[in-house]
Amino acid sequence: MNDPKIPSRSTTGANRAEGLIDPVALMKIKSMELRAKAVVEGFWKGIHRSPYHGFSVEFTEYRQYAFGDDPRYLDWRVYARSDRFYIKKFEDETNLRCHLLLDHSRSMGYASGAYSKAQYAGTLAATLAYFLFTQGDAVGLATFDDQIREYLPPRNRASYLRRLLLTLETQPAGRATSLGPPLQRLAGMLTRRGMIVLISDLLTSIERLERDLGYLCAGGHDVVVFHVLDPAELSFDFTAPALFQDVETGRDLYVDPTVAQKNYRQLLEEHLARTRSVCQGLAIDYHLFATDRPFDLALLDFLQDRMHRRKRVKRIRGPGAGLGSGGAGRAV
Amino acid sequence: MSLLYPLFLAGIAAVSLPILLHMIRRHTRKRVTFSSLMFLRPTLPRFRSRSRLEHVPLLILRCLVLCLLAFAFARPFLARPAASGAAAPSQRTVLLIDTSASMRRTGMWDRVLDEARSVLRDTGPADRLCVMRFDRGARTVIGFEQWETMNPAQRASLVTQELSRVSPGWGGTDLGQALITAAEAIEDDETNDAGQARAARQVVLVSDLQQGSRLEALRAYEWPQGLQLVVRTIPSQGATNAALQLVTKRDSLAPAQAQELPEIRVTNSGEAARDHFELRWAGGDATSETASPPLDVYVAAGHSTVVPAPARPQRQNAVRLVLAGDEDDFDNVLYVLPNLAQQVNVLYVGSDDPNDTAGMLYYLRQAFGTGQALTSHIVHRPASGVLDAQDIDTAHLIVVTDALDQRNIAPLRRYLEAGQSLLLALKSADAGAALSALAGAGPSESQEAEVDLYAMLGRLEFDHPLLKPFSDPRFGDFTRIHFWKYRRIEAADYPGARVLARYENDDPAWLEIPVGKGALLVWTSGWQPSDSDLALSSKFVPLLYGTLEYGGTLPSRQSQYFIGDAVPLPTRAFSQAAGLQVRKPDGAIVRVGAGGQAFTETDLPGVYSIADLGSPGGIVKPEGLGDGRVAGVPPALRGHDARDRSSGDAAPRNLPSFAVNLPVAESRTDPLPVEELEKLGVLLKPTAGAVSAAAQRAAHHRSFSEMESRQKLWRWVLAATFVVLLIETWLGGWLTRPSPMPEGDQP
Known part of the structure; x- marks a missing residue:
């Protein structure tokens, strides 16, 4: 899990200095598909695994058996001819069903820079979708504000990806964020277990958040939360006093940032810590992203997290238990 | 530059407000949308530091607006040096001089003239002055226009010369009306002379300001704004002033008592030093010697007492009651004529026995009983005999009840034609012949009417002077008078006859037939009990007295007159064409033309005598005081005494004299507090000597106020404020115009 401390702009700047893809540059690409492709490049083979054991129908290659491989996949015919153990590799058809839940509330439209949180979240969702598609997973999409606005059930077809990416390009036009009703409804809709990726700014009260995330976890889903915040929201480094207007409620508040910043950051940190704590309690992978954070780093964090999760699963299930037929680099 | 209300400059402190507001961060108009609050x-x-004041020009303009506003409220004006000499603003002045009787006190008039000269000295050549005198009313001595036409160098002397001809009269003091007249004169002059409408104006009152002054007129008058009254009081040298007043008898018809003396009220002033006075009778003029022993009167200061006058000396023409013992003698004489009882001669022509209690003469005698104001003398002559011419001449009223001897017709008609009244009561049908003869009509018949039990009066002409006293419904009930018998005549037989009352069957009961200037009054029934109840009714006596009054015998019943009163004159009984003459106490003769109803020139105290110019001789006897008749025949002294006329052919025909006295209020000479005038809304100007420091400040403030109101600099300051305000508005709008790229809302 990420450090709960608020990432600063200097940190994000350092990330850019490492030669990673600058999100600002990336967001200039109009096509969501191209953006996703650019990010996913290099992550062709994921390290995550499906919680279900799949089966293969299409042969791809042989690989020499290594310790730990499932003996069920040994090709006995090859062994009979060559007396060597080879594992027969197939083009997998996985049962992983991933739902991307994208917050399209009005607060997601906030942008202190060139792009909004919603645009960043959309790109992030596209990246994940593309990545998962390339791995053959079925990806669905649901956008919501205080209710579900768009819903695409998980599919694994190339044309479906395009449709999904097009849906992601729509700008948020919702109202206030209210995770409760849409998540509750989704929990009812998703009868089969799968992975749920929630991308939101989570600007709601902690008590509700815990209850709302509980709906998803109760269905046995593997839930990942991407908490997306604007750098200005994280740092609140405004200078001039002004009437701050809540983008969702329209309420005005006179705030002198130089006075209010300290208190703001303190409250925000408390909020983040409690959010993290809630996620931890519900066994949810939690990732906090500032919108200036490069997507590849975000993806890396995600994958690393998934690997750690796999190890956790392995530890829970014991050695040799529950592993699929995929190789070392194949995990869902 | 001076300020009328410098305290308003404290409002400049309000500039701290914009400074404070400019120090406060004010970006409330900038909105920053944020994801969540x-x-x-x-x-x-927060406050900015002083060095961080924003929009300094705007701040300066705002401070300037506040400063200008405070300055405008402080009412600035350019103080000019006090006017002096020729530079002084011209003013309108009315010099109002009291010439009432109280100013006749010793030494007072000289001081009035001194004060007037002082006012004239203070009057500049550019000023306009009007000199007025007043007692009962105000009269202009020198008008504004006349003043303007005078040579400025000679004005003072001319006015002084004019004033030297003025002297106090005998009238009362109507100060209120005089002040109103003066104020109106100034306002009229301002209207006529609009070029100097803004000049200062004042009324200078030179008066003793006595308590007897009438101020009632001021109550209903709004004193003009800015018109100041300067009071120059002439104080009295003596403090003790006693006055005389005749106490009016209320019941004038009460039977006169022998030797009854008039009652006199003696009033002493409130600040009097003496309380012992002497009252005595004196002769008709001031030079007469003391005519009676004095009566000591004790009156405490501020009190009054009523005493019977001392016995009037019988052998002297004492009509003046003189009070001695006080310091001011202008009001020490009271003119009291002997009892005003008037002798009335009634000539009764009829066949009645004077002692017959059922006869008409008996009731006539009873009706004309002697009262205090009237002494009747009834002469009874039989109708069959020839009447004495003297009886006819001296008669105020002739009553005929029977048929007349033909020889009497002509003198009686002459009597009627001269303007007298003759009452013809038809005791029998035979008397109808007398009626035709006296009325000058042709032969007409009168016959006994047939009366069924009794007749009553049905319709009366209450608008006729004879019946007017009965016009009130309380007195107009004649139904209780029953007529057992009456004589029926035709009113149409007598040209000009007016029926005053009719019986129920429309037969005339009472008629008036004009004969020459006189009136022949005809009653178709007698008043004795065998004919009617008239003599026994309450209407009988008033009817007879009304008949007398209708003939002009009883002119007036007012007991005393004061200076300025209009005295009604007897008109009907005397020669209308020639008119009357009234001789005033100073010997002046005033002719009252024909038709004159009253004599108004009662401007001197004393006894006035009236003479009929139409009478033989036509000579007016001077007040009837010096010829001995007054003292010799006391009861009939003031009645018109035709017996005097009979003594000589050239004797004038004297009518009642009347006495005119000083108004009672004029004797109240205690000083009137000048504050009483202020209470009535008069703006007083404090005299220079008595100005206190506060009053001086107030006067300065007033003058500054006038100066400020003339200059009205505050208008310009206010205009400048508006200009600055406009610039501020424009600048403020320009400075706070919305910028295309607000900088403060981006982190």
Whole structure:
């Protein structure tokens, strides 16, 4: 899990200095598909695994058996001819069903820079979708504000990806964020277990958040939360006093940032810590992203997290238990 | 530059407000949309440091607006040096001089003239002055226009010369009306002379300001704004002033008592030093010697007492009651004529026995019983005999009840034609012949009417002077008078006859037939009990007295007159064409033309005598005081005494004299507090000597106020304020115009 401390702009700047893809540059690409492709490049083979054991129908290659491989996949015919153990590799058809839940509330439209949180979240969702598609997973999409606005059930077809990416390009036009009703409804809709990726700014009260995330976890889903915040929201480094207007409620508040910043950051940190704590309690992978954070780093964090999760699963299930037929680099 | 209300400059302190507001961060108009305010708490505006004042020009303009406003409220004006000499603003002045009787006190008039000269000295050549005198009313001595036409160098001397001809009269003091007249004169002059409408104006009152002054007129008058009254009081040298007043008898018809003396009220002034006075009779003029022993009267200061006058000396023409013992003698004489009882001669022509209690003469005698104001003398002559011419001449009223001898017709008709009244009561049908003869009509018949039990009066002409006293419904009930018998005549037989009353069957009961200037009054029934109840009714006596009054015998019943009163004159009984003459106490003769109803020139105290110019001789006897008749025949002294006329052919025909006295209020010479005038809304100008420091400040303030109101600099300051305000508005709008790229809302 990420450090709960608020990432600063200097940190994000350092990330850019490492030669990673600058999100600002990336967001200039109009096509969501191209953006996703650019990010996913290099992550062709994921390290995550499906919680279900799949089966293969299409042969791809042989690989020499290594310790730990499932003996069920040994090709006995090859062994009979060559007396060597080879594992027969197939083009997998996985049962992983991933739902991307994208917050399209009005607060997601906030942008202190060139792009909004919603645009960043959309790109992030596209990246994940593309990545998962390339791995053959079925990806669905649901956008919501205080209710579900768009819903695409998980599919694994190339044309479906395009449709999904097009849906992601729509700008948020919702109202206030209210995770409760849409998540509750989704929990009812998703009868089969799968992975749920929630991308939101989570600007709601902690008590509700815990209850709302509980709906998803109760269905046995593997839930990942991407908490997306604007750098200005994280740092609140405004200078001039002004009437701050809540983008969702329209309420005005006179705030002198130089006075209010300290208190703001303190409250925000408390909020983040409690959010993290809630996620931890519900066994949810939690990732906090500032919108200036490069997507590849975000993806890396995600994958690393998934690997750690796999190890956790392995530890829970014991050695040799529950592993699929995929190789070392194949995990869902 | 001076300020009328410098305290308003404290308002400049309000400039701290815009400075304070400029020091406060004010970006409330900038809006920054933010994703959520859930982590934000409202903060208070902070002050900027002094060096960080924003929009300094705007701040300066705003401060300037406040300063200008405070300055405008402080009412600035350019103080000019006090006017002096020729530079002084011209003013309108009315010099109002009291010439009432109280100013006749010793030494007072000289001081009035001194004060007037002082006012004239203070009057500049550019000023306009009007000199007025007043007692009962105000009269202009020198008008504004006349003043303007005078040579400025000679004005003072001309006015002084004019004033030297003025002297106090005998009238009362109507100060209120005089002040109103003066104020109106100034306002009229301002209207006529609009070029100097803004000049200062004042009324200078030179008066003893006595308590007897009438001020009632001021109550209903709004004193003109800015018109100041300067009071120059002439104090009295003596403090003790006693006055005389005749106490009016209320019941004038009460039977006169022998030797009854008039009652006199003696009033002493409130600040009197003496309380012992002497009252005595004196002769008709001031030079007469003391005519009676004095009566000591004791009156405490501020009190009054009523005493019977001392016995009037019988052998002297004493009509003046003189009070001695006080310091001011202008009001020490009271003119009291002997009892005003008037002798009335009634000539009764009829066949009645004077002692017959059922006869008409008996009731006539009873009706004309002697009262205090009237002494009747009834002469009874039989109708069959020839009447004495003297009886006819001296008669105020002739009553005929029977048929007349033909020889009497002509003198009686002459009597009627001269303007007298003759009452013809038809005791029998035979008397109808007398009626035709006296009326000058042709032969007409009168016959006994047939009366069924009794007749009553049905319709009366209450608008006729004879019946007017009965016009009130309380007195107009004649139904209780029953007529057992009456004589029926035709009113149409007598040209000009007016029926005053009719019986129920429309037969005339009472008629008036004009004969020459006189009136022949005809009653178709007698008043004795065998004919009617008239003599026994309450209407009988008033009817007879009304008949007398209708003939002009009883002119007036007012007991005393004061200076300025209009005295009604007897008109009907005397020669209308020639008119009357009234001789005033100073010997002046005033002719009252024909038709004159009253004599108004009662401007001197004393006894006035009236003479009929139409009478033989036509000579007016001077007040009837010096010829011995007054003292010799006391009861009939003031009646018109035709017996005097009979003594000589050339004797004038004297009518009642009347006495005119000083108004009672004029004797109240205690000083009137000048504050009483202020209470009535008169703006007083404090005299220079008595000005206190506060009053001086007030006067300065007033003059500054006038100066400020003339200059009205505050208008210009206010205009400048508006200009600055406009610039500020424009600048403020320009400075706070919305910028295309607000900088403060981006982090």
